[in-house]
Amino acid sequence: MLRVFIADDEAPARERLKELLADIAAELPTELVGEAANGLDAVERLPASRAQLLLLDIEMPGMRGLEVARHLAGLELAPAVVFVTAHDRHAVEAFELNALDYLLKPVRAERLAAALKKASAGGPPAREQLARAAAQAREYLSVTERNRIHLVPVRDVVYLRAELKYVTLRTRAGEHLIEESLVALEREFAERFVRVHRNCLVARAAVRGFERAAEGGDEPHWNVVLEGVPERLPVSRRQWAEVRLLAKEG
């Protein structure tokens, strides 16, 4: 029995998928283990359902389908994903979904069966593929703790600092470790963050000013002062030319 989770904001669309799953049960037995009516709900509830496959609507309030899939991809037991959309083929191409499994609404029973088989054989979608398909930057960063996904709104992030294997994500409230590359984060959120140092991105909106610093034997350099956190972060000589402009803007 394939464990299936359905995420779609329209109740009739969820009903329709359930009917179709029942129709193809002889060919492909499935068990419905959960439903969600918006993206945030799906991220919240899917892990506990231990779903093997997610039927995921692309346009949903709260969080769009592609972002949902990106957060879920961090799970140890990440589900395979079949996207469902009422957009036409043209839009699907624009989304660069071609590399992923998707169905067009209204969905036909045969297509659904074929897509379920293909996706469950292929396993969860690769994170890089999802990132490529997502046209927009994410609204959340996710921290996966065992079988729970903790979402941190990107707008709450004060700075991101690369450590040995991880990136430390700092908000006013605390710190989290995320498994992403600083380079990719810089590219995705170029509008929001600026690089102050080889290992550090800070939120442009949080920059309050700069201080001269020369502690102990350090060479004299500038530190950036950030709103909401006590620590001062060093600005590298290389980045100073670009970063100092922020002080003038502010």
Add this chain to the structure above:
Amino acid sequence: MSIKQNFTADVLPDFRNLGVAARILIGVNALAFAAVLAAVPAWGAALERFLLVVARLEPALAVTLVALYALSPALARLAYWQGGAAVVALALAVSGTLHVASAPAGDAIEDLARTLALAAFAALLLLAYLRLLTRAYSPALAEARLQALQSRIRPHFLFNSLNAVLSLIRRDPRRAERALEDLADLFRVLMQDNRSFVALGDEISLLERYASLEQLRLGERLKVVWELAAAPRDALLPPMILQPLLENAIYHGVEPGAGEGRVVVRIERRGARVFARIENPYIEEHAQRAGNRMALANIRERLQLFFDVEARIDTRVAGERFVVEIAMPYRPAKA
């Protein structure tokens, strides 16, 4: 489209349209100014002379415009050349009468002849200009219709609606039937010739059908409040002006929200104007996406083609609500 539709017979302009009246007013005065400037070489003297001319010109022009306004329906029934001749005759009669009435007793007959010649010349020139303008706009009307057809209903809406109907067929066949009937009505209007006016009453029932389809798929998330008690159902308006606005309101204001989205449709007549206002929750992140403005530009263009400068469409964000309002002249359908 058939080739026939490219052929359009000449028609007299609608003399009750503010834009036409304004063009006549400005056109005749510009002609007068040009004539004075040609006759008098110095700027200062020319301006003085122009003021004198205007003092005699304006009463004749005003009477002619009022007469045209009054006679407009009668003129519209004539063939183009007959109507044109009637307009010229009218201009001659008005300017001749005013000339005789205002001229001092001893004025020469020759002067009257000049006045009449100028009046006829101005009338013919403006008729020619307005004819060109009408011709220039006719292909635009056809094109606007095409454009409208493309941008109107989002494919997203059609496929989601069909999907919703499919989900009803087993559980609630009667509701599925009604939904398909609504869909059929909606597409019937979409596919008909949209170049003539429709009654507001018909447009309202179309809005209700559309809303019931959206209700089907969005359920409790969509709440449409209708404020139509003062809506003049006999008012004429261009087809498919209001539906895209309601579609926008739902697409941008309700679908992206997780909770209940309230859309208020208020249509009313105040004096000689009809006001239609649609408001929806303003969802900022979604508003930054394009698409909305295109639909609005399309509607603005069609309003202009139908009403010239007499209609306007405004949008504003008021607190957490997005408001779009159309104001257009009240033109009742003849019973």
